[in-house]
Amino acid sequence: MVPKVPIDLPGTRYHKARVAADALRQQLTQIIEERRIALRNGRASAEQDLLSFLLSNGSDEEERGLTDDEIKDNIILLLYAGHDTSSSTLTSLFKFLAENPHCYDQVLREQLKVASSKEEGELLEWKDLQRMKYTWRVVQETLRLLPPAQGGFRKAIKDFTYSGFTIPKGWKAYWTVNATHFNSKYFINPKKFDPSRFEGAGPAPYTFVPFGGGLRICPGNEFARVEILVFLHNVLKNFRWNLVDPDEKIIIDPMPLPLKGLPIKLIPHSK
Ligand code: HEM
Missing domain, CATH: 1.10.630.10 (Cytochrome P450)
Incomplete structure (x- = not known):
């Protein structure tokens, strides 16, 4: 079988997947920002969902965590x-x-x-x-x-x-x-x-x-x-x-x- 090498050329599925993943990441950046503020202001709780949980258990601002x-x-x-x-x-x-x-x-x-x-x-x-x-x-x-x-x-x-x-x-x-x-x-x-x-x-x-x-x-x-x-x-x-x-x-x-x-x-x- 010929191995499939991921080549990032416009028009390929691989390229489309990368563009889509970048768009998702951009949206998530904004959601993370908003949630971080909400957590600080007490408008969101650490237990409410996965995102709050991950943000409350160590992130960029702290020493350990994701x-x-x-x-x-x-x-x-x-x-x-x-x-x-x-x-x-x-x-x-x-x-x-x-x-x-x-x-x-x-x-x-x-x-x-x-x-x-x-x-x-x-x-x-x-x-x-x-x-x-x-x-x-x-x-x-x-x-x-x-x-x-x-x-x-x-x-x-x-x-x-x-x-x-x-x-x-x-x-x-x-x-x-x-x-x-x-x-x-x-x-x-x-x-x-x-x-x-x-x-x-x-x-x-x-x-x-x-x-x-x-x-x-x-x-x-x-x-x-x-x-x-x-x-x-x-x-x-x-x-x-x-x-x-x-x-x-x-x-x-x-x-x-x-x-x-x-x-x-x-x-x-x-x-
Ligand atoms: C019929 C439904 C599902 C099938 C057939 C399925 C199948 C799989 C398979 C084959 C893997 C890779 C496991 C391995 O490498 O040994 C995996 C990983 C994973 N699945 Fe599922 N899955 C299903 C539903 C779900 C659901 C409902 C969730 C979460 C709500 C989920 C979350 C995950 C996560 C987070 C991993 C990565 C785990 C790791 O890398 O440690 N999956 N799944």
Whole structure:
């Protein structure tokens, strides 16, 4: 494979990404200024959100803590890592549930059971999410087949040899989800949508890695579980749906992206 070298030429995607990141950083500079003043005047509190927390726990003006640039990068990372990943998973979930009506029916039964144990208007709690066992297996199978994050880099802290290749200290190695998610050694008939793979002990450790693994595993994975299950519960209680274009193509850019935005036709249960 030809390595992609990032060349910052006008018109390239890399250039557009850099211009967009600069624009975001500029906006954040202003927001940081305003928030710093608000914190000083007592109009904002250290606990109100991530930005206040980071600014109150050491920044440029103090000896330790994050610099303003690091704070901006953390906010930008969270915008991307925390938002697009969950919405991508939900989009793929809607696709797989429409394509697999027997799974939809089983998920619906589980969700209606949870719903029937709640009073009108009562919010879902953590213990309700723990009862959504089959639904979560369907989400896991979605994350296996269409993982929002394709992989990531790790820097070697010492020389090591793996599978006959020597990686020198300081080099970066790229790990990729599809190396295991689509490997028939770990997942029989890997292209098939089959949530039952996650029954019992489930896949072998470090083979199912949509959230990464080790020390830098996604810290938002439990939060993503809450977002996805709660959103799905509320849609499922009310609707069934069909794909407008069952042959819609999905590209990876860099997350799975249905080319038409996955239009669906919602059908209320009452009909
Ligand atoms: C389905 C949803 C999500 C998926 C598939 C996902 C996936 C990932 C992956 C693969 C990584 C890299 C892990 C590694 O290198 O081992 C990561 C990192 C990260 N994720 Fe997520 N993520 C999701 C949702 C979220 C949410 C909701 C948040 C925050 C609210 C979040 C915040 C982060 C952060 C801050 C990192 C960087 C961690 C670090 O470098 O130490 N993610 N995520």
